[in-house]
Amino acid sequence: MTLKLVLYISKTYTDGSHPVVIRYTLNRIRKSKVIHKCKREEWDFRNHELKGKARNSALINSYLAEEYFKAEADLFRLRKGEIAFDDLFRKKTVMTLDDALAQELERFKAEKKTGAYKRFEGYKEVLKQYFNSDSVDIAAVNIRWFEKLAMFFAQELVVKGKIVKKANSNNVVQVKIKAIRQVIAKYSGVRPSEDIQRFRVRTTRTVKQKLTGEELDRIEALDLVPGSLEDVVRDIFFLQIYLRGARIGSILQAYSNQFDNGRYVAVNGGGKKNVGAKLIPKAQAIVDKYYGKHERLFPIYKWQPDPKASEFENKRRSIKKKEASTAIVNKVLKVLAEKADINKPLSSHIARHTYARMAIDKINNPMITMELLGHSDLKVHQGYLNDIRKDDELDKANDDIFNES
Known part of the structure; x- marks a missing residue:
């Protein structure tokens, strides 16, 4: 049995190219397997490969060499009797x-x-x-x-x-x-x-933005129209902080009765560990402002399941609505940041980082802060806290540099 890599010029495709084939010959029986195609002027007939001037020649020639190597391995298995000649040409089921x-x-x-x-x-x-x-x-x-x-x-x-x-x-x-x-x-x-x-792509550490006490005061002091979207979003942001850095999706979807008896009762089910919390006076004041006035506590996330749709489809629609509602909140928060002269990309997630900064300032026990933030893995939580501390150290160092100049 012999193998040969050839350009089969007896067959021409509509684009003018010809098939590149591995030709098998056994007892004068010849069969071919197409592995590529190219035009006649691109083929080096002496060396049985693409000419160097052909587009992507190095990559394609490497591929042709790999395929030829596989064919040689098949030839070895054929000579040992492990496979039959016809097995080489049976179309394999390929999963893409x-x-x-x-x-x-x-x-x-x-x-x-x-x-x-x-x-x-x-x-x-x-x-x-x-x-x-x-x-x-x-x-x-x-x-x-x-x-x-x-x-x-x-x-x-x-x-x-x-x-x-x-x-x-x-x-x-x-x-x-x-x-x-x-x-x-x-x-x-x-x-x-x-x-x-x-194989890895080099990654970079993401800076965990958070607000200082002075920046929070500036947002709180903004003179906003009562009941306006800006006013509602500001209340949502502060309630997130007061409720242990609660995730925005949980707050947007929360019903008023989740805030009864001076406590927020979290609902879990989306893969995240959402934590409940006692309502401190400032949180209670925000809850009282909206309690029972809308379908949910806040009037931004408006959605009800479709009884005709499947459970899976309803969950998909719910997530889509939550993402759209979160986008509205984040867009308004950037407006509030500009009004408060805060040069940070303010978003709902910054409320969580801000609470985390407050927690580690007051409590030097990662087991407790892990529970407060709803992290389920101590290693992940420790890395989270280290990132926040590191960012603060770098910010302070930068301030010191410019204060001394």
Whole structure:
């Protein structure tokens, strides 16, 4: 049996190219397997590869060499009697990345994991449209493919003058790479190579913005129209702080009866540990201002489940509405920051960081602050606190530099 890598010029595609094939010959029986295509003027007939001037020649020649190496391995197995000649040409069932992501979506749907479903639905859509995931055999991906994927996520994509995909930060790229790697490992049945397992994108530490006491005073002192959206959002922000840095989604969806008897009763179920809290006088004053006047305590998140829709679909709609409501709050908070002359990207999550700063100033016990903030892992919590302390140290050092000059 012999092998040969050739450009099969007897067949021509509509674009003028010809198939590049691995030709197998056994007992005068000749069969070919198509592995690529190129035009006649791009092929080096002497060395059986693309000419150096051909586009992406180095990458394509590397791929051709890999395929030829696989064919030699098959030849060795054939001579040992492990496979039959015809087995080399049977069409294998290929699972593409798009197929694997579709199966993950079905799993998330069955398990009613709406948050994960939403993220992976986004991955599937953009990868199929712009990264050919419906033709990627997950059993054949290599480190070069992952490097290309990381570059794809990191770059902005513009089509016909319109941004169709925003550039991701390195931190976000790493999260996506990890997710895709896990999907490929799960559905390919092949253990990822060492270089794929080690592949990382360099990440940076995210600064945890928080407000000082003086900045909080400036927001509190703003003269806002009672009952206006700005007034409501300011109350939501301060209530988050008073309720142990409560997450914005929990506050927006909370009903008035969750604030009875001088205590906030948190509702869990979205994968986050939301904590209840005693209502201090300032928190009680905010609750009394809105209690029983709207469908929920605050009038921003307005949504009810559709009895005709499935539980999963209702959860998806609920999350979408929560995200839209949070966007409204964050947009107004930036207006309030400008009015209060605060040069920080004010958002609802800064309320949580601000409370955390207050907590570690008063309580030097990470076991207690972990419970106060609703963190379930001490290591994660300690890192969270260290980031906040580090940011404060750097801010102070910067102030000292300019105060001395």
